[in-house]
Amino acid sequence: MITTKHPGHPPDESFNDATEAVDRLELLYRQATGFICEEFSRAMADGAPDNQRIRAFYPEIRFSTLTFAQVDSRLSFGHVSAPGTYATTVTRPDLFRNYLIQQIGLLIRNHGQPVTIGVSATPIPVHFAVASRPDLTVPQDGAAGFTLRDVFDVPDLSTTNDDIVNGTYQPANGTGPLSLFTAQRVDYSLARLTHYTATSTEHFQNHVLFTNYQFYVAEFEAYARAQLADPNSGYTSFVSTGDHQITDPSAKIPDIAKLPQMPTYHLKRDDGNGITLVNIGVGPSNAKTATDHIAVLRPHAWLMVGHCAGLRNTQALGDFVLAHGYLREDHVLDDDLPIWTPIPALAEIQVALEEAVAEITEYEGFDLKRIMRTGTVATIDNRNWELRDQSGPVQRLSQSRAIALDMESATIAANGYRFRVPYGTLLCVSDKPLHGELKLPGMASDFYRTQVARHLQIGIRAMERLRGMPLERLHSRKLRSFDETAFL
Numbered sequence: 001m002i003t004t005k006h007p008g009h010p011p012d013e014s015f016n017d018a019t020e021a022v023d024r025l026e027l028l029y030r031q032a033t034g035f036i037c038e039e040f041s042r043a044m045a046d047g048a049p050d051n052q053r054i055r056a057f058y059p060e061i062r063f064s065t066l067t068f069a070q071v072d073s074r075l076s077f078g079h080v081s082a083p084g085t086y087a088t089t090v091t092r093p094d095l096f097r098n099y100l101i102q103q104i105g106l107l108i109r110n111h112g113q114p115v116t117i118g119v120s121a122t123p124i125p126v127h128f129a130v131a132s133r134p135d136l137t138v139p140q141d142g143a144a145g146f147t148l149r150d151v152f153d154v155p156d157l158s159t160t161n162d163d164i165v166n167g168t169y170q171p172a173n174g175t176g177p178l179s180l181f182t183a184q185r186v187d188y189s190l191a192r193l194t195h196y197t198a199t200s201t202e203h204f205q206n207h208v209l210f211t212n213y214q215f216y217v218a219e220f221e222a223y224a225r226a227q228l229a230d231p232n233s234g235y236t237s238f239v240s241t242g243d244h245q246i247t248d249p250s251a252k253i254p255d256i257a258k259l260p261q262m263p264t265y266h267l268k269r270d271d272g273n274g275i276t277l278v279n280i281g282v283g284p285s286n287a288k289t290a291t292d293h294i295a296v297l298r299p300h301a302w303l304m305v306g307h308c309a310g311l312r313n314t315q316a317l318g319d320f321v322l323a324h325g326y327l328r329e330d331h332v333l334d335d336d337l338p339i340w341t342p343i344p345a346l347a348e349i350q351v352a353l354e355e356a357v358a359e360i361t362e363y364e365g366f367d368l369k370r371i372m373r374t375g376t377v378a379t380i381d382n383r384n385w386e387l388r389d390q391s392g393p394v395q396r397l398s399q400s401r402a403i404a405l406d407m408e409s410a411t412i413a414a415n416g417y418r419f420r421v422p423y424g425t426l427l428c429v430s431d432k433p434l435h436g437e438l439k440l441p442g443m444a445s446d447f448y449r450t451q452v453a454r455h456l457q458i459g460i461r462a463m464e465r466l467r468g469m470p471l472e473r474l475h476s477r478k479l480r481s482f483d484e485t486a487f488l
Helices: 018-046 097-111 183-197 217-228 282-295 349-362 367-369 393-398 409-420 441-467
Strands: 003-005 014-015 052-054 055-066 084-089 115-123 173-177 207-211 235-240 245-246 263-267 273-278 301-304 309-310 321-330 372-380 402-406 423-431
Touching: 003 217, 014 018, 018 052, 018 055, 018 097, 018 115, 055 097, 084 115, 084 183, 097 115, 115 183, 183 282, 207 282, 207 441, 217 235, 217 263, 217 273, 217 441, 282 409, 301 349, 301 409, 321 349, 321 393, 321 402, 321 409, 349 423, 349 441, 367 372, 372 393, 372 409, 393 402, 402 423, 402 441, 409 423, 423 441
Parallel strands: 003 052, 084 173, 207 273, 207 301, 301 423, 309 423, 321 372, 372 402
Antiparallel strands: 014 115, 055 084, 055 115, 235 245, 235 263, 263 273, 309 402, 321 423
16 A cells, blocks of 8 residues: 655645745745655665655645725736636745735735635645755656656646646636646746756846847846946846856856857846846747746746848848737747737837837937838748748738748747737847848848947847836736736
């Protein structure tokens, strides 16, 4: 007979104070993961226990209400849509402490009801429990001397999915979701982020810039050093790939022998409202991968600042493109977000980007049209689309009134829409393939030298504008459906 060894099931507790509720979540999580780590270390040293399963469970937030909340109709989050019971499992409450305090506090305040903190029925996989212990490594299957899944829980795809964000989730036992992600889904993404970016998730900031060229990294580092030299900037440190952190603007950053798939850099503030730059490289698959995982950190905004092909003869190399719409021919999100779903422009993001362009370039009003166009950006999954029969793609580009073509922007915007993360796109024209100006080495080098710094500065300035905006205004109601989770 197989028995289960666990750290016990402490009674549920109700809280009207969000900070106390999160303190309880942290305690339950520490107890559960500490228990798994101790038992795993013992099993690796002494062998697996006979006929015994080792198991501990994620903590859980549970909330019930019998009435509809009378909330401010301008708010897109912080309340449940109907009477009922709602719950969510929680991982890494230390990492998400400020977020959890904010979201739980809004829920309590808007409904006048307490939240209940307890132990869920979802076991913590051993891989995720030991993730914060550098001295512990889960061996590959067959290398432990015993079958790992016979003794410890391993990741379960039934609780590691995007059913909630995709709108396909079916509540169990009438209990609705409180948040967009389950604890296992969050743990999975935290692990993947560390793998793809070679930086710890603790360093990620609330404002994320995506780019598709390494050229932007040097400019970002230069900007970061200038900010660290200014005691009034509000920025406190700069973290490069490999978790190398500096606070001294003149400090040397070691070279990385092998860059990860998505090199990532963080200009940090103590409140987490700094800027993270991710070089996702080229292609919609990378764009989806990065945003799939960064979304669990619940950033306040993400922007694409990359290069594109200009599709109009009146555009010049170095001109800017502000996306107001997207033509999705990337296909990587077709199974998650139907192609007929409109991806709207978000007014707050658009205004911040346009004002940033005006400030950095010193063009105003009608003159801004000299260097920037607004319109539809098409995203395609074939980098060499020019080599195929052009009649089909060119006709669709013309019919959509597209003004630019790239391989990432629509993916990032669509995933922002799907994950309820405010998004925007400002691109820079690097070639005009329909008009005989291909991206060739000589042309590119002149272009990069003159435009990269200014383009990145615009993205940074837009993020700094968004940082000063109240969250309830930034997180647009356009991103929320009529039956949404309470947590942002």
